[in-house]
Amino acid sequence: MTETIALVLGVSMLAAASVLLRHRYWPNDDAEPREDVAEYIAMMVGVLYALLLGLSLVSVWEGRSSAEEHVQNEANAAHEIYQLAGGLPEADAVRLRESVTQYVHHAVRTELPAMAAGEPPGQEGWRLLQNVRTANRAPADAKAVEQVTVQEVANQVSVMGDARRGREADARNGLSPVLWFGLLSGGVLTIAFMFMFGIQRSVSHVVMVMGLTGLIxxxxxxVYQLDQPFTGLMAVDSSSFNRYFPGA
Known part of the structure; x- marks a missing residue:
């Protein structure tokens, strides 16, 4: 958070210094007549950049929401498997609960921290998920209720696998490079127009440029923070797993 505030203030101060230099070395530019066409172009650039910002924010917010939903679904499925294990014979229940607990421990202690550092989760999680699937079996003389439990656990394992697959995809996906180019170049262009249409009072000009630069x-x-759903201040963390598995 401190780094973000410092960066915003630093860029704003740099823009303010540029305005002061402009008024000092090119003071006569303010007296030049304004052209309606140029002002119209400047207005259109601002409107188009606002649309681009809105599109980017919606895109990255949906990406973060998707990541949060996948982690929540994965944790819910793991919890359901743990609870459903109670419907199996004791030995089978213990085996199933141990396998799903190992999976959750790996996700919380290894995978999510690795994803927070920008690293891929790896294949170990898939092996542990396969262990959960293998542990889901009932004896040959299983009762009807136990057979139903095995089927329901199998469904939850599928849900957990789909959620995991979505979580990995969320970590790989990001904002299009075209949108990033538009965000950066459009921001520079929008701020540059503030220098082309100067204001007689330098103080007012400085305040306007600083405000616009800081906001952009x-x-x-x-957008950058939301574009990386598992890192940064707004990262999707392991709280969904910790809710059901406090010791994970």
Whole structure:
């Protein structure tokens, strides 16, 4: 958070210094007549950039929401498997609960921290998930209720696998490079127009440029944070798993 505030303030101060230099070395530019076409172009650039910012924010917010939903579904499925194990014979229940607990421990202690560091989760999680699937079996003389339990556990294992697959996809996916280019170049262009249409009072000009620059910088940083759903201040963490498995 401190780094974000420092970066916003730093960029804003740099823009303010540029405005002061402009008023100092090119003071006569303010007296130049304004052209309606140029002002219209500047307005359109601002409107189009606002649309681009909105599109980017919606895109990354949906990506983060998807990541949060996948982690929640994965944790819910693991919890359901743990609870359903009670419907199996004791030895089978213990085996199933141990396998799903191992999977959750690996997800919480290894995978999510690795994803927070920007690393892929790896294949160990899939092996542990396969162990859960293998542990889900009933004896040959299983009762009807036990057979139903095995089937329901199999369904939850499938849900957990789909959620895990979605979580890995969320870590790989990100905002399009085209949108990133538009965000950065459009921000620079929008701020540059503030220098082309100067204001007679330098103080007012400085305040306007600082405000616009700070707001654009903050918004781009917000897009950057949301574009990485498992890292940063707004990261999707292991709280969903910890809710059901406090010792994970």
């Amino acid at each position: 910088t903050l918004t781009v940083l917000l």
